[in-house]
Amino acid sequence: MKTDRSITIIFLFLLVMIPLNFYLIFMVAPTEKVMGEVQRIFYLHISLAVGAFLALTGVFVSSILFLWKKKFIWDTAAYTCAEIGVLMSTLVLTTGSIWARPIWNAWWTWDPRLLTVLILWFIYIGYFLLRGGIADKFKKAQYSAVLGIIGYIDIPVVRYATKWWKSIHPLLTQEGGGLDPVMKNIMFFSMATFILLTIFLFLFRFRLARIEERLEIVKKRMED
Amino acid sequence: MRFMGNAAAILRKDILLELRGRESLSLMLFLSLLLLVIFNIALDLDKDSVSSLASGILWVVFAFSGILGMGRTSMAERDEEAYLSIVFSPASPESFYIGKALSNFLFLLIMECFTMLSFVILFDFEKIIGLLPQLLVPLVLGTIGFSLVGTLFSFLTTASKYGEVLLPFLYLPVVVPVILGGVTSMGMVLNGNAGGTWKWIQMLAVFDVLYLAVSLLLFRYLMED
Numbered sequence: 359m360k361t362d363r364s365i366t367i368i369f370l371f372l373l374v375m376i377p378l379n380f381y382l383i384f385m386v387a388p389t390e391k392v393m394g395e396v397q398r399i400f401y402l403h404i405s406l407a408v409g410a411f412l413a414l415t416g417v418f419v420s421s422i423l424f425l426w427k428k429k430f431i432w433d434t435a436a437y438t439c440a441e442i443g444v445l446m447s448t449l450v451l452t453t454g455s456i457w458a459r460p461i462w463n464a465w466w467t468w469d470p471r472l473l474t475v476l477i478l479w480f481i482y483i484g485y486f487l488l489r490g491g492i493a494d495k496f497k498k499a500q501y502s503a504v505l506g507i508i509g510y511i512d513i514p515v516v517r518y519a520t521k522w523w524k525s526i527h528p529l530l531t532q533e534g535g536g537l538d539p540v541m542k543n544i545m546f547f548s549m550a551t552f553i554l555l556t557i558f559l560f561l562f563r564f565r566l567a568r569i570e571e572r573l574e575i576v577k578k579r580m581e582d
Numbered sequence: 583m584r585f586m587g588n589a590a591a592i593l594r595k596d597i598l599l600e601l602r603g604r605e606s607l608s609l610m611l612f613l614s615l616l617l618l619v620i621f622n623i624a625l626d627l628d629k630d631s632v633s634s635l636a637s638g639i640l641w642v643v644f645a646f647s648g649i650l651g652m653g654r655t656s657m658a659e660r661d662e663e664a665y666l667s668i669v670f671s672p673a674s675p676e677s678f679y680i681g682k683a684l685s686n687f688l689f690l691l692i693m694e695c696f697t698m699l700s701f702v703i704l705f706d707f708e709k710i711i712g713l714l715p716q717l718l719v720p721l722v723l724g725t726i727g728f729s730l731v732g733t734l735f736s737f738l739t740t741a742s743k744y745g746e747v748l749l750p751f752l753y754l755p756v757v758v759p760v761i762l763g764g765v766t767s768m769g770m771v772l773n774g775n776a777g778g779t780w781k782w783i784q785m786l787a788v789f790d791v792l793y794l795a796v797s798l799l800l801f802r803y804l805m806e807d
């Protein structure tokens with residue numbers, strides 16, 4: 359199978375990239391002047407956020423494709439992406455919290471960006487709560503696709519609405535000129551690693567979901 | 583014109599059902615009264631604190647009583663598969679959606695007026711009455727947002743074996759912008775800063791237009807079986 363081979367190739371890449379990424383983050387990257395060692399978590403935090411964004415965009419696109427084409431393969435792709443999205447956004451919240459404790463002196467603040475990610479997290483947990491309660495396969499796919507689309511559209515609205523409170527979240531992109539070039543390159547490497555990891559998780563989980571579905575069909579046939 | 587006629591027929595049907603005692607509205611009113619009592623016990627409100635907390639309390643009550651009411655009106659369509667007669671009728675799913683959203687809007691608005699009146703009486707907070715014209719705009723815009731999202735989502739949850747219980751989990755995160763806009767702008771009006779509400783009112787209007795468009799696009803998929 360073609361996907362099998364691409365999964366293996368990506369896996370081999372990751373086998374090198376992930377340890378290298380951690381080596382770069384902890385050994386090569388210079389220590390930040392003000393925040394100190396704890397700033398290193400940024401490399402993971404931001405890369406995870408990129409991965410989460412990628413996965414949730416995947417839910418959105420797959421949901422549209424399901425409603426359009428009515429092929430169950432798009433439903434499988436949508437919930438696979440949603441699982442990865444929930445995992446990654448949970449980790450975004452966790453790593454952010456670990457960073458915030460020494461820097462902001464609090465595990466959590468009601469900053470707009472934090473609130474946006476938390477709301478997004480709730481929406482996609484709701485996505486699985488909805489799926490869990492629907493027995494009919496077509497309805498499950500159809501209804502969760504509707505939620506997958508609305509949930510994604512809601513994110514910028516929540517972001518926009520919460521923005522009018524004072525934001526204390528650091529804006530890295532705005533000070534791009536001041537960022538140490540070594541730091542910047544390591545950040546890009548870390549992002550690339552996590553994008554590849556997201557793709558890998560998707561392909562791997564997608565393949566597993568297809569096998570599960572085939573197993574269900576075989577089981578049904580044996581029962582009949 | 584056919585479209586609005588169909589929507590009006592649905593609205594008329596829901597009002598008729600309510601008048602003949604399906605009791606979704608009375609449950610909403612009863613819950614909002616109960617919630618106000620609970621808030622008073624929990625927060626021990628006095629004359630000073632009530633002014634700053636009024637808007638927040640009101641919107642929490644609106645949200646929860648609204649969930650109860652909207653969940654019920656959608657379940658009524660699923661009971662004995664009443665909605666199938668609409669699926670098979672020549673009326674479009676969109677007109678059905680608009681009709682349901684209108685009836686939800688109406689019931690929510692009645693509940694909200696009742697809640698505000700109870701608030702005035704229970705907390706001796708007559709300020710609300712004088713400021714009613716200014717409170718009306720965010721109230722109506724927020725209620726439109728509530729009913730648009732609520733109508734769509736209450737139909738989503740009817741397919742689930744958990745039914746209405748699931749509604750708050752899906753509904754509340756999505757309407758966060760409405761609650762934020764409603765609480766902030768009504769709070770501003772109540773605390774004598776009516777000038778700052780404009781951008782929140784704009785935000786609520788944008789939310790309403792966006793969700794009207796999205797719901798009209800997506801609702802037909804919930805009617806396919």
